[in-house]
Structures are given as structure tokens and as C-alpha cells.
Amino acid sequence: MAKGEYLGEFEHIVLVSVLRLGDGAHGALIRREIETVTGRSPAIGAVHATLERLERKGFVTSWIGEPTAERGGKAKRHFKIEATGASALKQTRTTLERLHAGLALRSRPT
Amino acid sequence: MRPPFVARALIAAATPPLDYASVAGDLCEEYNARVESAGRPSADRWYWAQVARSIPALLSYSRAHRSFAAKSSRIAIVLIVLFAMLFCKDMIDRVIDLVDPRGPGLPAWLYFAIDWTDAALFGGILAAIVRSAGMRLALVASVALVAAFALPVILGISPPLQTLAWFLLLGAVPAMAVGAAVYQVLRRRESGSI
Numbered sequence: 001m002a003k004g005e006y007l008g009e010f011e012h013i014v015l016v017s018v019l020r021l022g023d024g025a026h027g028a029l030i031r032r033e034i035e036t037v038t039g040r041s042p043a044i045g046a047v048h049a050t051l052e053r054l055e056r057k058g059f060v061t062s063w064i065g066e067p068t069a070e071r072g073g074k075a076k077r078h079f080k081i082e083a084t085g086a087s088a089l090k091q092t093r094t095t096l097e098r099l100h101a102g103l104a105l106r107s108r109p110t
Numbered sequence: 111m112r113p114p115f116v117a118r119a120l121i122a123a124a125t126p127p128l129d130y131a132s133v134a135g136d137l138c139e140e141y142n143a144r145v146e147s148a149g150r151p152s153a154d155r156w157y158w159a160q161v162a163r164s165i166p167a168l169l170s171y172s173r174a175h176r177s178f179a180a181k182s183s184r185i186a187i188v189l190i191v192l193f194a195m196l197f198c199k200d201m202i203d204r205v206i207d208l209v210d211p212r213g214p215g216l217p218a219w220l221y222f223a224i225d226w227t228d229a230a231l232f233g234g235i236l237a238a239i240v241r242s243a244g245m246r247l248a249l250v251a252s253v254a255l256v257a258a259f260a261l262p263v264i265l266g267i268s269p270p271l272q273t274l275a276w277f278l279l280l281g282a283v284p285a286m287a288v289g290a291a292v293y294q295v296l297r298r299r300e301s302g303s304i
Contacts (some may be wrong), residue, residue, distance in 0.1 A: 030138035044136050045164025048129055049171050062133070070142050072112065074135030074303075 009065045013038065014050045015089055018060055018081050026065070026076040027051070051079055060083030111150070113157045114304075122298045123291035124165045124271045125243055128173035130303070133164075172243045187239055188251045195232035195255075199225065218274060225278050226285040233289025236288040240296075248290035 007015060017033045018025050025033075027047055054060045055090045065076040081089075112118070118134065125133045137160060144153035194248045202224055210216050229252065237244025237250060259279055262268035271279070 004242045026136065028130055031136070032140070043163035043167060044133060044140075044160055045125075047169035048133050048136075049167040050128070052171050052173055067131075067135075070139055071135035072138040074131040074136060074138065077129070077132035 007088055010046065010050055011054060012089070012092055013050070014047060015054060015085055017060060018051075018054075018079050019086070019089065023080040024065075024078045025080070026078050030079070049050065054085065055079075057084075057088075058082060059088055111142055111145045111153075113138060116194035117158050117161045118304050119295045119299075120161050120165065120291075121168075122304050123245055123294045124168045126168065126174070126246075127174045129168075129174055130298070133168065134303075137161075139260035149300070169246055169249065172246060174242045184240060184247065188236065188247060188254070191232055191236045191239070192251055192255055194235075195228060198232070200226065203212050221274075222278060222281065226281050229282040229285035230289030230292070233286030234293040235289075236286070237293040242247075244294055245287060245290045250284045255282055256280060 013034055014030060017030045017037070017078065020037075021029055021033055031042055031044055031047045034047070035052070051062070055062055060079045060081055061068055062077050062079045065078050067073045067075045120157055121134055122130065123139065137157065140160075141157050144156050144253050206216065206224075233248040233252070236248050240247050256279055295304065
């Protein structure tokens with residue numbers, strides 16, 4: 001993977017969430033998914049800033065949907081993962097598995 | 111149900127224009143779900159916490175990707191606005207010298223009010239010229255301005271500044287940001303999107 005294509009920790013979490021939710025995931029749904037699965041409550045601004053960065057790297061694409069009443073008449077921006085994004089996730093996972101191989105994790109270093 | 115106005119205005123001021131509808135809509139969607147499940151006070155608290163934590167991230171990016179020429183023209187616009195702001199301040203100082211020729215006989219708050227209004231006004235003008243990143247550019251411009259004045263002092267090239275002068279200078283950063291924020295909020299209020 002070229003420099004600049006690596007996934008940061010939060011980028012990784014957001015990208016996996018987009019993959020879990022399937023095509024058409026939007027910011028609020030992605031934020032809730034992260035909260036439900038990781039127990040961490042990210043700011044919606046951080047989620048959008050990360051999605052914009054992932055889109056710039058070509059890992060996701062987005063499109064604007066229709067405005068709805070429960071959103072105060074504002075449209076959703078939908079996201080879907082691209083082949084390069086899936087490949088980056090696979091690469092990150094492989095790298096992490098290689099790094100973890102043979103390690104016994106302890107809660108405190110001895 | 112609509113979230114608190116001031117919090118919505120802050121989001122309108124800080125969010126990049128191309129993402130404003132999706133960010134504000136996402137917050138509104140979750141806010142309404144929380145009003146249903148936990149009541150309005152709890153939803154208001156959640157909304158305020160989200161706004162406070164989101165602003166730094168929202169100011170950190172702009173969805174509009176620009177060419178080198180467009181980026182250069184933005185730098186030129188920032189410089190022109192900063193020079194216009196300093197020119198305006200110089201003109202005001204000359205008028206003050208005419209009114210008060212013997213020195214600082216006017217109250218200190220008047221100098222603060224004049225300088226910070228000047229900065230806020232030009233922050234608003236910058237946001238009006240560069241609509242896609244007004245708030246971000248106003249912050250960058252004011253920090254550049256402060257650095258241009260403060261660095262020679264810190265490096266010992268220029269004579270040291272008095273405490274009041276430091277306050278006047280450092281106050282330009284929030285003043286320009288407030289000017290840009292007010293412009294963006296007024297624009298979005300006019301279009302009915304807040």
C-alpha cells in the first residue's frame with residue numbers, strides 16, 4: 001500500500017461501519033453503528049470529516065439523497081464502500097493479524 | 111421538533127457549505143429520536159455536546175477540491191482583504207489622531223471596539239467573497255495576521271508590545287471568526303436552511 005493510503009484508527013472504524021451498513025449508509029446511521037458496536041460515541045463532525053478524507057482517498061463514494069421531514073427538510077449524504085476501500089480494509093486486517101501473530105496479550109505489561 | 115437555535119447557528123457557521131445539509135440533517139434526525147426516547151432536555155444536552163465536539167473537526171476540512179490556480183487566488187484574496195483591513199485601521203487611527211492629537215486620551219475600550227469591529231467586518235467580507243470556506247479562511251487569515259505582527263516582536267526584530275496591544279492583536283482572531291460566522295448564519299437564515 002502506498003504512503004497516504006494507510007488507514008488511521010478512526011478511518012478504519014468508519015470504513016468497517018460503512019461496510020457493515022451496506023450501500024446507502026449516512027452520517028447519523030454510521031455514528032450510531034460506531035456507538036452501538038464500540039461503545040464509543042463519536043462527534044458527527046468527526047464522522048463527516050473522516051468520511052470526506054476516505055472519499056478523497058477513493059475508498060468510499062457519496063451521493064445526495066432526498067430531503068426528509070424528520071431531518072428538518074435536509075437531505076442525506078449516502079456513502080458506499082469502493083473496491084479500493086475494501087482492499088485497504090483487507091490489507092489493514094492482514095497487517096494487524098501479522099503483527100499480532102504469536103503474541104500473548106496481557107492487560108498489563110510485565 | 112427543532113434543536114436549540116444558537117447550537118444550530120454554530121453548526122451553520124462551522125460546517126463546510128457542501129456538507130451543511132447532511133451534517134445538520136444527521137444531527138436533527140438523531141435529536142428528534144432522542145426527544146422521543148429521552149425527552150427534550152436530554153436531547154438538548156446531547157445536541158450541545160455534539161456541536162461542541164464537532165466544531166474543530168468541521169473546521170478542519172472543505173469538501174470543495176480546488177486546483178493550484180484556485181488555491182493561489184484564494185491566498186491572493188486573503189492578502190487583499192488583510193491589507194484592506196489594515197488600511198481601514200490606519201485610516202481610523204488617523205481620524206483618532208485628529209480627534210485626540212495629544213495622545214491616548216480616549217478610553218481603552220474604544221480602541222478595542224474599533225479594532226475588533228474592523229476585524230469582524232473584514233472577516234464577514236472574506237466569508238462573503240469565499241463562500242465555500244469563509245469561516246476557515248477567516249481563521250487562517252487572522253492567525254497569519256497575528257503571526258506577521260507577533261513574530262518580529264518575539265524574535266526581537268521589532269520593539270516589544272504593551273499588554274493592551276497584545277490583547278488588541280490576539281483579539282483579531284476571534285473577531286474575524288465571529289464576523290465570518292455571523293455572515294454565514296445570516297446567509298443560511300435568509301435561505302431558510304437554519
